[in-house]
Amino acid sequence: MKKYTRQTFLILSTAALIVSCKEDEKPEFDRKAMLTNMASAVIIPAYTTLNSSLGTLYTKATDFTASPNTITLADLRAQYIQTNKNYQRCAMYNFGPAMDYGIKIAFNTFPSDTAKIEANITAGTYTLGAVSNTTAIGFPALDYLLYFGTDTDILTKFTTDPEAANRKTYLTDLVSKMKTEFQPVIDQWNGSYQTTFINADGNDVASSCSYLLNEFVQDIELVKNAKIGIPSGQQTGGATMPTYVEAYYSGLSTTFAYESLLGLETCFTGGSGSGFDDYIRDVESDDVTTSLADNILTQFGVCKTKTDALADPLSTTVNADFASVNDLYLELKKLLVYCKTDMTSMLGILITYQDNDGD
Amino acid sequence: MTAISRIQKTFFDWHREVPAASLAVYRIFFGGLMLFSTVRFWLNGWVRDFYIEPEFHFSYLGFDWIPYPNAGVLYFMFAILVLACLGIIFGFFYRTAALTFLVLFTYVELLDKTTYLNHYYFVSLVALLMVFVPANRYFSLDVYFGFAPAQKTVPNWSIALLKFQMGIVYVFAGIAKLESDWLLDAQPLKFWLHTAHHWPLFGDLLKQDWIAYFFSWFGCIYDLFIVFFLLNARTRNVAYFFVIVFHFTTWMLFPIGVFPWVMMVGTTIFLSVQFHERILKLLGTLFKRSRQPVPATYFVRPNFRKQVNWMFGIFIAFQVLVPFRYLLYPGNLFWTEQGFRFSWRVMLMEKSGYAEFYLVDPQTKTEWNVPTKKHLTRLQEKMMCTQPDMILQYAHYLQTVYSDTTLYLGDKTFTFNDPEVHAEIYVTLNGRPSQLYVAKKHNLAAIPNDLSNRYWLEDFKE
Incomplete structure (x- = not known):
């Protein structure tokens, strides 16, 4: 008996040794390290860029309203594009402070309600934070104000039009609101929330991984449905809805969709540091032939290429070249299925509080 | 003894x-x-x-x-x-x-x-x-x-x-x-x-x-x-x-x-x-x-x-x-879940899915994608996506909710009198790559929810 015990022990410990040697080849992964990287190398830099970009946008807006002319308009438009792009890169971090201040809803609910915007301008008094004004604020409203017609039309509206003063105020109010609302978000990330975020390193529903993964998936869904699907009639049996594109007036829909894919990709990879892709590789068996992480990265590549290849404005492309838009839609769906099923399943990150006995 | x-x-x-x-x-x-x-x-x-x-x-x-x-x-x-x-x-x-x-x-x-x-x-x-x-x-x-x-x-x-x-x-x-x-x-x-x-x-x-x-x-x-x-x-x-x-x-x-x-x-x-x-x-x-x-x-x-x-x-x-x-049903038990509950099958499955539900008017072929979040809680959505009887129940529910309903988007209207309900669902089971679970071709609203075999599920690929 004793002899067998010793033998068994020897065999087991040798096996353990072999296995652990083999395991050492795997890159070390740690959720906390991933969260630290996401906070310090991805989220906070992206937020910092957006914050200063919003500051510049405000300056450009006041420059424009001080003397509306083709040059200041061009300057403001260029900055609007830049700031919107900066926003697309961090739209998916919609939790914690960003969630508390309702940034995602306030910044980018589209399509905008132009009648409401005009009514607000005419009235001259409004509460931009009101729920009813959600479709009259943010980037979509700016897109309308800066691109609704020819340059001359726009400059007229801001100079000789009887409501020019109101329109100027509305424009600066919009930007000022965004700037003011975003300041506490970046402040909190630079302050205590960063620690909170890094320390919530479990896999429960209130963990940072759960927030990250959930918003990541939701944002892919947003790109697939709101940015591409609805305008191209995917949600409505082929009845295209050209005015439902993001950034309808500037016609930069695919430009912004592309930025948002770039942002999502960075959210997945963690930039050059530790991210979900490393997490996946760590969970996967060693003998897996193609890593899910590679499949997702490839799919990001496919989606980016197809988005880039789409002609702007998307509002005409949905009818002119439906096949290409449809093609992109299907690729986005494939990306979403990878992330919402395979990836979610593999990482075991919980999305609800309910007890679970795995059935 | x-x-x-x-x-x-x-x-x-x-x-x-x-x-x-x-x-x-x-x-x-x-x-x-x-x-x-x-x-x-x-x-x-x-x-x-x-x-x-x-x-x-x-x-x-x-x-x-x-x-x-x-x-x-x-x-x-x-x-x-x-x-x-x-x-x-x-x-x-x-x-x-x-x-x-x-x-x-x-x-x-x-x-x-x-x-x-x-x-x-x-x-x-x-x-x-x-x-x-x-x-x-x-x-x-x-x-x-x-x-x-x-x-x-x-x-x-x-x-x-x-x-x-x-x-x-x-x-x-x-x-x-x-x-x-x-x-x-x-x-x-x-x-x-x-x-x-x-x-x-x-x-x-x-x-x-x-x-x-x-x-x-x-x-x-x-x-x-x-x-x-x-x-x-x-x-x-x-x-x-x-x-x-x-x-x-x-x-x-x-x-x-x-x-x-x-x-x-x-x-x-x-x-x-x-x-x-x-x-x-x-x-x-x-x-x-x-x-x-x-x-x-x-x-x-x-x-x-x-x-x-x-x-x-x-x-x-x-x-x-x-x-x-x-044992009375064909197919993989984990995939079809026919006879899964009340059987002490604990901790056996990591199953996760993604579903899209469509209303289709049989006459006009008008179609509408109903966001799952609209009618279900997150937990319900998660559970429904991978469990066939719940998929059917939800489809039947959508049928009742959207019967004789007109939906508006922009300047377009979409009218559903007695809509069919179709779904496209993908599921991953125990680490396998996700695969099609329910194809869009079935009108789920017309399939009774009973104990009969669920032929409308796609075959499970190992």
């Missing part, structure tokens, strides 16, 4: 009188655990999240007639449940308390299958047994106040049945693990154990593949055989030690709530009468009251032997047959 004759004595000599202490202890433990579980459920806000918040409820087949209570009634029922638990613990108006608990607990469970858990089913079954066993004849307020006759002994069946119920859970959970995902791929444990990788000391160990295999195999063997070691007087203490270690570990590692405690507490029924006596003595001193003297008069038990035999014979046959009903 051979093992066979011991089992025979434990299980088949049903009407032999045995000491009542074991049953009294079980009553107190079960009541206490249910009290904890009910209060926890309430404090976690689950009454609201699972039963008040959802606009649609996934009823069980054959139970869709159950009236759905409003919030006030629900909270009232939970308050009554708490009182019933106290009644069980103290053996106060015991039968009424046990019956009330059984009815209310089962009623709440039947409201929505989204929250189905095997241990809730187990609780209902035990509660059913608790109604019939004379658990209040010893160490109870009923005896103290003279509501029930005091007895030192109870018929063996009352304890044997509780042991049988534990045995069913373990053995069937063990049989369910005899399949390739569990034994050959160590899935889903491989994924689940990895979630604990941030633990100091054990974290790195837990994410090793061989640990997943060890847990899988050990868990299977444990489930299959533990009950036999618990039955054996010589091994039961060691076996109970394993019970504690095993369930405590699962409690630490997985979000399975009170299930491990249900098992740890439930298995105390196997421990020795001396142990149960000691517990009662301890509780007695806790309440500063020595044990109630038991009158010497021998209680003449009414002769219900025949009825008892029949009733529990049927109960046992039902329990043994139900988990095997899946």
Whole structure:
């Protein structure tokens, strides 16, 4: 008996040794390290860029309203594009402070309600934070104000039009609101929330991984449905809805969709540091032939290429070249299925509080 | 005594009188655990999240007639449940308390299958047994106040049945693990154990593949055989030690709530009468009251032997047959889930899905994609995506909601008189790449939700 015990022990410990040697080849992964990287190398830099970009946008807006002319308009438009792009890169971090201040809803609910915007301008008094004004604020409203017609039309509206003063105020109010609302978000990330975020390193529903993964998936869904699907009639049996594109007036829909894919990709990879892709590789068996992480990265590549290849404005492309838009839609769906099923399943990150006995 | 004759004595000599202490202890433990579980459920806000918040409820087949209570009634029922638990613990108006608990607990469970858990089913079954066993004849307020006759002994069946119920859970959970995902791929444990990788000391160990295999195999063997070691007087203490270690570990590692405690507490029924006596003595001193003297008069038990035999014979046959009903269906059980519930299949699947539902008007071919989030809670959506009967129920629900409805988007209108409901669903099972689960071609609204084979599911690809 004793002899067998010793033998068994020897065999087991040798096996353990072999296995652990083999395991050492795997890159070390740690959720906390991933969260630290996401906070310090991805989220906070992206937020910092957006914050200063919003500051510049405000300056450009006041420059424009001080003397509306083709040059200041061009300057403001260029900055609007830049700031919107900066926003697309961090739209998916919609939790914690960003969630508390309702940034995602306030910044980018589209399509905008132009009648409401005009009514607000005419009235001259409004509460931009009101729920009813959600479709009259943010980037979509700016897109309308800066691109609704020819340059001359726009400059007229801001100079000789009887409501020019109101329109100027509305424009600066919009930007000022965004700037003011975003300041506490970046402040909190630079302050205590960063620690909170890094320390919530479990896999429960209130963990940072759960927030990250959930918003990541939701944002892919947003790109697939709101940015591409609805305008191209995917949600409505082929009845295209050209005015439902993001950034309808500037016609930069695919430009912004592309930025948002770039942002999502960075959210997945963690930039050059530790991210979900490393997490996946760590969970996967060693003998897996193609890593899910590679499949997702490839799919990001496919989606980016197809988005880039789409002609702007998307509002005409949905009818002119439906096949290409449809093609992109299907690729986005494939990306979403990878992330919402395979990836979610593999990482075991919980999305609800309910007890679970795995059935 | 051979093992066979011991089992025979434990299980088949049903009407032999045995000491009542074991049953009294079980009553107190079960009541206490249910009290904890009910209060926890309430404090976690689950009454609201699972039963008040959802606009649609996934009823069980054959139970869709159950009236759905409003919030006030629900909270009232939970308050009554708490009182019933106290009644069980103290053996106060015991039968009424046990019956009330059984009815209310089962009623709440039947409201929505989204929250189905095997241990809730187990609780209902035990509660059913608790109604019939004379658990209040010893160490109870009923005896103290003279509501029930005091007895030192109870018929063996009352304890044997509780042991049988534990045995069913373990053995069937063990049989369910005899399949390739569990034994050959160590899935889903491989994924689940990895979630604990941030633990100091054990974290790195837990994410090793061989640990997943060890847990899988050990868990299977444990489930299959533990009950036999618990039955054996010589091994039961060691076996109970394993019970504690095993369930405590699962409690630490997985979000399975009170299930491990249900098992740890439930298995105390196997421990020795001396142990149960000691517990009662301890509780007695806790309440500063020595044990109630038991009158010497021998209680003449009414002769219900025949009825008892029949009733529990049927109960046992039902329990043994139900988990095997899946054999009546073709296809992979995990994929189709035909005969999956009520079979002690615990921890066997990591399944996750993505669904898109479409309304289609058969005449105009008008189509509309209904966002799943619109009508379901997150938990409901997660559960529905991978469970065929829930997919059908949801499709039928959409059909009713959107019949004779006009939807607007921009300047376009979409009218649905008697819409078809189609779905495209992708599912991943135990680490396999996601694959098509339901193809868009089926009109789910026209498929009845019954026990017939679900031909409309895509074939499972290994």
